[in-house]
Amino acid sequence: MSENALAAPLVLHLADDDATRQLGEDMVLLLRQGDVVALSGDLGAGKSTLARAMIQAHANAPGLDVPSPTYTLVQTYDTAPPIAHFDLYRLSEESELDELGFDEAAEAGIVLCEWPERAPAVFLASSLRVGLSIDGEGRRAEISGTPQALSRLRRTLAIRAFLDADTQPVCQRRRFFGDASPRRYESVLRGGAPALLMDAPRQTQGLPVEGGLPYARIAHIAEDVAPFVAVARALRAEGFAAPEVFAADLDQGFVLIEHLGEGTVLDAAGRPIPERYEAAALMLAELHARGWDAVLPVAGDTVHAVPDFDRRAMAIEVGLLLDWYFPRMRGAKATDAERSEYVAVWGDLFDTLREAETSLVLRDLHSPNIVWREDRAGLDRIGLVDFQDAMIGPAAYDLASLAQDARVDVAPELEMRLVAAYAAARRAQGSFDAYAFERDYAIMAAQRASKILGIFVRLDERDGKPQYLRHIPRLKDYLARTLDHPALAALKTLYSRWGLIGDAPGAR
Template sequence: MTSGPIEIALADEAATILLGEDVALALRAGDVVCLQGDLGAGKTTLARAIIRAVAGDDDLEVPSPTFTLVQSYELRIPIHHLDLYRLADPAELDELGFDEMAERGAVLVEWPENAGDHLGEAALTVRLDHRGAGRLAEVSGGDEAFARFGGSCRIRAFLEANGKRNAHRRHLQGDASYRAYETVVVGGDELILMNAPRQPAGPALRGSRSYAEIVHRALSVHPFVAMADALRERGFAAPRIEAAELDLGLLLLEHLGTGSFLSPGGHPVEERYLEAARLLAALHGRPWPRRLPVHGGAPHIMPDYDRDAMLTEAELFLDWYVPFATGHQPTDAMRSRFHAAWNAVLDQVEDGEKGLVLRDYHSPNIVWREEREGFDRLGLIDFQDALIGSTAYDLASLAQDARVAIPVGLQDRIVAAYAEARQSGAAFDLARLERDFAVMAAQRNSKILGIFVRLDRSEGKPVYIVHLPRIREYLLRVLAHPVLAPVARLYEEFGFTPQEAA
């Protein structure tokens, strides 16, 4: 079915460029976008704006394909720009390889009426007509693509309603979650747009609760808002929230920077990891209320990282990694033994220290800000799933960074830097920290092995598989701790040995 149209008044070329950005942020591989209008209506200007927005390059040379018929761009989404004004016969589209273009990328087509029915159904159609000194754009399309464009228009309206008229938008690579991000540029200032509409809880996993509910995953932006404000109020560098539309899941955030924890060669910079360990010690050295206010919404209550959550996450190892590694599905008996082994281990750490757990405290989620001083050098950007649990969990996340190879020596120095910063506290217990670190690292790495295989097999994201050898090696490091003996014996039966990890 075709939806629309949405009518958009374009006062000038600048407005046409902004429309191109809005289309680009809604674009997906496989989309065919038909650009209609008379000569001089602005079709090429719009196409050029779409291509430059996808490229993230305002100066990219985008010549008109009037004589070549097609220009292709290998970008984040491959873009093929067709101008069919001089097309002699619609059958020539077959010679151009139109079907292949539409299969592997997005296709922008000027003068689509000259193609007859060879284009098939367009994902979006943008018609440009002269209106006085400006233009009127009418956008229609198939239900799915039109819904995407409608969402992009809502973001544009959100920006304009919050004083960001004429803001330029660019795609920003996000995380493995449902959240999407953009860079927003207004008058030379950069902000971050988070687009995270409220998510359904998902199908029931046990009883009436879904996986997300059991493991306490954030399903709206409310927890992010609550934690961002709480962190900033306590002197830590979290993004300032410039504007929010909680019902739509839209947040406009301070841009904390792009500084990395890695050297230009891709190696971990030790001092940055050590400073992150000291920051974590500071986070754990103060009390955190469970009830956090949310401006414009109901208060957020931080949940416990309870036994059910930890076991459900660890079970991803059994559900996804074990079949991947062995070719066999786990039996009911194997599942029962898995639970028994993990319960025996978790029983031994019940007396461990509890505090704030940001949950994904590792290098991709910490911005290094060289020009700042003290802990302000470390910008925290991912904390919406925070809860109250073992303080060793985030230390394990940092010292065994899932996406960066941390040598054993550096791992030990990260833990030592944290311990040294904590030892001024009378209740700090180093032996207990080492024990809890081993257990939390084993639980986290078991979970991540399962998640990365699931992302490959279920969501078609093979990039995560390349991290498996590193995660296996991390897991093997901590399985040697005596507290993990029940789990280590069981994992060995699954073929999880040093030889297998190598």
């Protein structure tokens, strides 16, 4: 980066070594592949202390031996992404950077570089420059960098301030897991117990696509963390195992929540454990039998109006198949006539859903979002996460999400077992139209599969995430089996004529 690309520096006072180490822990959470951090300062200013804390936190190994690379000049760590620690104090000339593999390290992962003054190219490549100096009993850190990197730094420091304001001491911030959403998670220790930090800044909704509204607004995708907080508290009030919300900053998009555990509904080979999936189906039967308020409290006077999973939302979701998956399959965009036919077929199916039983639907109840709690019983065994997009809509949608898990193979026999267990539980609770529910299930399963086929191609083509394409064959198999239901006869004819459930170029 060039000098004139730098934003105004951020100046911090670090009271002691612990504060320096905490800054390293906070900083490394914002770093991404390709980031270079230049660490400047006199001997004893704290460069190695800061670098060591960053490496140990990134490796999630507080006791990791992090020797100073004063003599080796570089030390690498096999983390994700990899991190390389350079010390250029003994560098003879800048050309030696090539021999040390500086450019390769910066391209493949994160680079921390002490004594960057010895090689001006490091400054040019840096996204952050940290200048450390002695300041009384502590240190002064002056941090400059690109506007993007400094923006990330300010956010991680804002998270630190949020955590420090909690009623319990919060420490040991670590990367947690990622998904296809813009949300980010960290694991922390709160009062010595595991907890999670959700970092979900308010989303910009994009350009209008229909009726002056952006896609996210029509599809009722959560814009901030208020829906998560509201639904979590509503679920807990009804006895479901949603995480407790310890603290929330609705404006900044920070939520500190209970860590429900590490258990999963999959075995060691990544296959569904039938008994656990069935327990989840029975939990859904209980959830869908309850009455749910459409307006839920969040905090103070703030409330969340749970949106309806209405016809417009369903339609724009299935439109993703036509916008993304169809061109991938056919090698050309849909014509106006093809689009009109598609809209008409789905319109008839949405008409059918007018009589569907509705409930609170969590929207993404599948293996990544279910925590199996072996030591619990009943509803408390099924930990629920990722429900901020919950709506009031056809109850069958949630069961289809579970029984046609987009990320693991659910055999037809297991799918039938789950539907049967759910139906039996609902019948035992009172009046339940199993025939209508089977029809609604088929429609919602087809709707969900059609939407996700479009999303996974979009993740590849627009967002550069080709890993989601590996799930497409599974989704096509689900769709093929679902289309045999009589209610989907017209949709089956259309998809078959278009060849949409055949092999997709680049999808395997």
